Amino acid sequence: MRFNAIKIGTARLVQALLMGAYRVAVASGSLSTRWGRAAFEWAYMIYKNRLEATTVDGLRTVITPGTSVIDVGANIGFFTLRFGHWITGSAKVFALEPEPANFHRLTRRIARAGLIDRVEAIRAAAAETSGELRLAVDPVHPGNHKLATSGIPVQSIAIDALMAKHDWPRVALLKIDVQGAEQRVLAGAAETLRRFRPAVFIEIDRDSDGNALLQQIIDLGYQPHVLRRSSPPEAVTPERVRQLVAIRGYHDFLFLSAGSTDDLVLR
DSSP states (O other): HHHHHHHHHHHHHHHHHHHHHHHHHHHTTTTGGGHHHHHHHHHHHHIIOOOOOIIIGGGGGGGGGTEEEEESSOOSSSSHHHHHOOOOOOOOOOEEEEEEEHHHHHHHHHHTTOOOOOOOOOEEOOOOEEEEEEEEEEETTTOEEEEESEEEEEEEEOHHHHHHTOOOOOEEEEEEEEOOHHHHHHHHTHHHHHOOOOOOEEEEETSSOOOHHHHHHHHHHHHEEEOOOSSOEEEEEEEEEHHHHHHEEEEEEEEEEEHHHHHHHHH
C-alpha cells in the first residue's frame, strides 16, 4: 500500500512537471519545432511507460489471432502503436483522434513505426451518431480536449457505423479515453458490443459521471478488472472501482464479458 501511494505521488509530480514543460513549450513556440515536438513526445512516452501505464502489456492477452482493435481517443498513439504490433493476419487497428495537432503526430508516428498497412487513423470523435460536433481544445494539456457545446468543429462517427463500413471485422478490444464522453461512445457501439463482446478498456474519471458510466457498462453484462503485470486481469467490485478512482482522480479499467476471464487464463 505504501509503495502504491509513493508511486501515485510520483506519477502526479511527474505529470505536473510534464504539463508545466508543455505550457512553456507552447508559450515559447518551441513545440512547433521538430526538436521541441520530439522532446515532448519522448518525455510523454517515458511517463506513460514508467508511471501511468505500466501494466498496459496485459491487454495483449485479450487480442486473439485475427481480431481487430478500436482505439477511441488515440492521442499521439501510445496505445495505437502497441495494438498495431500485436494484431495478426488481416486485422486492423482503427485509431480515432479528432484534435488536429494530435492527429498529425499520430499519423506521423504510425508511418515512422511502419504500421500504415495495419492501422487506419481516422480524424473523428466517436459518439452516439455520425455527424459534426464541437471539440473544446485545452491549450495547455494535449490530453484534455473534450466534446462540448463550443469549440472547433470536428467530424463524429458512431463505432457501429465505422464497423459496418468495414463489413464488421471481428473486434477483440475497444479502448476508450475521451474525457467525459465515454457514455456517448458506448451508445454508438451497441451493435459492436452485442456482436463481438469485446473487452473494453476505459478510463473512469473522478470529475465525470463515473458512477453512471460504471453502471452502464455493468448493465451491458461486463465485469470490471484491473490489469496486473505478471498475472491475468484481477476482478474487482464496483466499490473498489470507486475507491481507486477516488485515490488517483482517474483510473483505467478492463471490462470483460462474463466468462471471458477463463479464456484469458488458458492463453
